[in-house]
Structure formats: C-alpha cells, structure tokens
Amino acid sequence: MEEKKIKEILHQAGLKYTPGRAALIAFLWETSRPLTQEEISLGLKGSGLNKVSIYRALDSFLQAGLVHRIESGDRVWKFAFCGCGSRGHCHPHFICRSCGKVECLTKMHLPEVAAADQGYVIEEQEVYFKGLCPGCS
C-alpha cells in the first residue's frame, strides 16, 4: 500500500502518521490474514514498533474500525486489516487445527440474522469455521 493512502487512512481515523504505524498497516495489508503481535513483530523486524506500541496501535485501529480482532481458541489475539469501517466482522474466519493459521473468508458473506423477536439486539456477528485448510488437508 502506498504511503499516501496510509496517511489518508490514519488521518481519517484521527490518528497521527508515524513510520511505525505506517509499517504496521502496510504489513497487515500485505499479509491479509489475522496475525498475532508476535507474528507482526517478527514480520516488521528492526524497522517495527515495540511490543507495547504494537498493542496500543492495534487498539486504536480497532476503535477506528480499521482492523478486526479475533480469538481463535488459544487465548491469543489476532489482528487483520479490514477497511469495512465497522467494529464487527464482515466475513467468517477459518482456523486450521493442523497449522494453526487463520484466514479471512472474504468471499463468504455472513447471513442476515434477526433474533430481535426474542428481545435480543444483535450488533455484531462472528463466525468461525475450524478444520483443515487446503494446505493441510
């Protein structure tokens, strides 16, 4: 992703442009699957942010709806860039029980569900599929 676009994204979210955050967004964009803080740190290497700063940046991105965050069963958060602008998820996720990788199933849309008739107000929806990914099956 080009720098100009990243500047625009950060500015629109009311956040400052810094080299570290730009690298973070670019990396998430390139990888296009949910990543842990550890994976991000490894991917950014020396050019990247401190562990704490990564969490803080991701938190503000989450608030702004720039990324989504998932828990895939191991109590480790994974973050993926998602331009959808809402804090909810717009597609299901696939979790491979063999390699542990998580993917965004962007081609699948979430079903429209209304359970308001029973008094529930549904604001967000998360759908996870677990099994074997194409590489492991």
Added chain:
Amino acid sequence: MEEKKIKEILHQAGLKYTPGRAALIAFLWETSRPLTQEEISLGLKGSGLNKVSIYRALDSFLQAGLVHRIESGDRVWKFAFCGCGSRGHCHPHFICRSCGKVECLTKMHLPEVAAADQGYVIEEQEVYFKGLCPGCS
C-alpha cells in the same frame, strides 16, 4: 440432575465418579449457560473443587464432548454442559456487551455450510452474536 444420571454420564466418558465432579456437572446443568472457572468456584463454594481441579475436570469433559468451551472476547474461557457428544458446537452463542453474560441460543440451529469445494475441510463451526440481551436492551 440426579446422581444416577451423572454416574452414567461419567462412566460412559471413561471417567471416575467423584463428589467434586458430580457437583460440577450438576452446577453446569442447572445454570445452563457458559461459565468461567471463577463463576464455577463461586457457585460451588466450599463443596467444590480446587481451581486446578476444575480446569482439569473441564478439560476431560471437553475431550469427552460433555461440555463445550468458548472464548467470548475477553480471553477468559467459559464452559457449558452440552450433551451433544461432539466437540464442536451445536448452536450459536449470544454475548451481551452490557452485562457480559453469555447464553446458549439452543433454539437456533447452525446453518449447514460446505466450503470443501475450495479445499477447506470444515469440522466445527462457532457462531457468536454480540449485542444486548433482553435484560439490558
């Protein structure tokens, strides 16, 4: 749930019957919503198991398909009794953003999804709805 039934459940799962595990199963059955270890400990009070023993019992129940385990967004596991016998979930869960409570939406069935055409083998499915429960809306 009567003692005889609990004995049968544990025996069928290849587990020993102990007062602690019986109390644990009975409590999960009565409460019929996903509970944290802390909630279980509070619920069982003096008559219950040690924290470690609760986790170990729940782990073996999970293996046996007696309970299911969910992560509802706060990195804290919740366990619910579920006689369905499979390790996957058979219904969606609702997470209230106001009171934090989690409920099993046993009346809603999960949609049948097949993504095998793209090389994915789907073994389990988890669906979470987030929003406001009837008490909070």
Added chain:
DNA sequence: CACTAAACGCAATTGAGTTGCGTTTATAAT
C-alpha cells in the same frame, strides 16, 4: 520555532491458565 497531545520504549505488573509433585480416593482385581 515553540507547544501540546499523541506516540513511543522500557520495566514492572496482571491474571487466566498450566505444570510439578506428593497425597488421596475411586474402582476393579484378588
């Protein structure tokens, strides 16, 4: 150029869950 709020890094802390290990108990064989 100066000022201020946001961003950053380091060290220390939190807390859910786990591990090690010695003791107790359920259950099946004798």
Added chain:
DNA sequence: ATTATAAACGCAACTCAATTGCGTTTAGTG
C-alpha cells in the same frame, strides 16, 4: 473384605499474552 493402581486432587510455583506506569520522543498545528 483387602489390596493394587490409575485417576483425581490440592498446593505452590510457574508461564506468558496482554496491560499499566511513567518518563521521553515525535508529529503536527498555531
């Protein structure tokens, strides 16, 4: 009924992802 043994248990110590405190740096506006 007694014994053997594998499972279940409790305590203390540990792990590790994530958070907090706090002082420093930097972006971006006036």
